[in-house]
Amino acid sequence: MSNFVLNFEITGPQGQTPIVLVPPGTLRGWTVWKPHAEVLSKKHMVIRVQLLNVIYAENQQLPPKEYSLRWESQALKNTIDKLISKVHLVGWSHGGQVALDFALNNPDNVASLTLIEPSAYWLARAYGITVKEEQDFKKFYNSLHTPPTEDDLVGFLKFADLVPPDTDPRSMLPWPIWNQLKSTLLGLHTDLEHSDDVARLQALRSKPVMLVKGKES
Secondary structure, eight states, X not given: OTTOOOEEEEESOSSSOOEEEEOOSSTTGGGGGHHHHHHHXXXXXXXXXXXXXXXXXXXXXXXXXXXXXXXHHHHHHHHHHHHOSOEEEEEETHHHHHHHHHHHHOGGGEEEEEEESOOOHHHHHHTXXXXXXHHHHHHHHHTOOSSOOHHHHHHHHHHTTOSOTTOOGGGSTTHHHHXXXXXXXXXXXXXXXXXXXXXXXXXXXXXXXXXXXXXXX
């Protein structure tokens, strides 16, 4: 685990503190960041990374039983160490959870941190907050087949509100990619199992941090 390096793509002008885009860890992976990278890279150095969970699926492999959120954040650390020392870190959903874990473990490597709907359920638990979404998420995960089926995928897409109501996901343009990467659903347990010490958040007090949430987050 300690030697894993993520796939990455660098765009934009070199020689500056880069923006590192960490994607959700399921289905489309780093492709969700492509439109953002195209805009940002006109003025900034941008690094898109692909998380291990998606790399496994692309290679038609299931995530190992030992796979954890810390695997992802350590692989992100290994990748950044190969390229540069300090980054503007942006994480989305599961990628937000990975980005937060990286920042807590490596605050000196973080110039700023942006978390978009991070699936950091452990924070709610630490403050004694019960999140119904987490309970529903756990119930869904426990119903998954190994490997996941197309019905599992349809269930996840509807659970996560990734398809319009009354729409068959199989009729949508991204379906072939979703279906190819549906084994990434097995890595979702890391969002449910991960925990940490809220006291460690003090390490980020001096950092610019932006938290973005949706209206139903």
